[in-house]
Amino acid sequence: xxxxxxxxxxxxxxxxxxxxxxxxxxxxxxxxxxxxxxxxxxxxxxxxxxxxxxxxxxxxxxxxxxxxxxxxxxxxxxxxxxxxxxxxxxxxxxxxxxxxxxxxxxxxxxxx
Amino acid sequence: xxxxxxxxxxxxxxxxxxxxxxxxxxxxxxxxxxxxxxxxxxxxxxxxxxxxxxxxxxxxxxxxxxxxxxxxxxxxxxxxxxxxxxxxxxxxxxxxxxxxxxxxxxxxxxxxxxx
Numbered sequence: 430x431x432x433x434x435x436x437x438x439x440x441x442x443x444x445x446x447x448x449x450x451x452x453x454x455x456x457x458x459x460x461x462x463x464x465x466x467x468x469x470x471x472x473x474x475x476x477x478x479x480x481x482x483x484x485x486x487x488x489x490x491x492x493x494x495x496x497x498x499x500x501x502x503x504x505x506x507x508x509x510x511x512x513x514x515x516x517x518x519x520x521x522x523x524x525x526x527x528x529x530x531x532x533x534x535x536x537x538x539x540x541x
Numbered sequence: 542x543x544x545x546x547x548x549x550x551x552x553x554x555x556x557x558x559x560x561x562x563x564x565x566x567x568x569x570x571x572x573x574x575x576x577x578x579x580x581x582x583x584x585x586x587x588x589x590x591x592x593x594x595x596x597x598x599x600x601x602x603x604x605x606x607x608x609x610x611x612x613x614x615x616x617x618x619x620x621x622x623x624x625x626x627x628x629x630x631x632x633x634x635x636x637x638x639x640x641x642x643x644x645x646x647x648x649x650x651x652x653x654x655x656x
Contacts, residue, residue: 433583460641472545473584473632475644518584522641527572528597529645531584 452519456500564633
C-alpha cells in the first residue's frame with residue numbers, strides 16, 4: 430500500500446495571500462506525480478502531471494515543484510482568490526500503472 | 542466536447558438493496574477507472590479497465606462489488622446487498638491511454654447514501 434501524505438489538512442487564507450502546501454510520496458520507484466483540484470459540487474480537475482526531478486510547472490497563479498529524490502512536491506498559489514477555494518489532491522501511480530493512490534487532500538478556503 | 546458523464550448524480554437506497562451506477566467516458570479514451578470517497582477518507586481506487594484487457598479489480602472492497610464495461614465505452618458499477626459503509630461519492634474517470642503520466646478526467650460523481 431502506497432503512502433501519499435498531504436499537509437496541511439486544511440488552510441484558511443485571506444484574498445491576496447500566497448500559500449503553499451505539501452505532498453509527500455515514496456521516493457523509490459518514482460513514475461509520476463499528479464495534482465488535481467476538486468471544487469465543491471464539481472468534478473476533480475487535473476492541474477499538473479509531473480515526471481522529472483526538479484520539474485516546475487505553472488498554470489496561471491498556480492505552480493508546482495517536484496523533488497523525486499526526497500519524495501515531495503509543493504503546490505504554490507500566488508495571490509489567492511476566493512475562486513481558488515477547493516480541495517487540492519495529489520496522487521501517485523501504483524507500480525507504473527495509471528491507477529492512482531490519492532492523498533487525503535488539502536482543503537483551501539480563501540476569504541474575500 | 543463532452544466530458545465524463547455519470548448517473549445518477551444522487552442515489553438514496555435502503556440497506557440490502559442493489560444499486561447500479563453508470564459512467565460514460567470521454568469518447569476515444571481507452572482507460573476507465575472507478576474510485577470512491579468515503580467520509581473523511583481520500584479517493585480510493587476500485588477498478589480499472591484498459592481496452593480489451595482483463596480489468597484490474599484489486600481495489601474492490603468485497604465480492605458485493607462488480608463492474609463491467611460494454612463495448613469498450615460505458616461502464617456500470619454494481620453494488621449488491623448494499624451496506625451503510627458503502628455510502629460514499631463514487632467517481633468515474635477516463636484517460637486517453639495507459640501510463641502513469643496520463644491525466645485522468647473525472648465525472649461529477651454519484652453520491653450514494655445507504656439508509
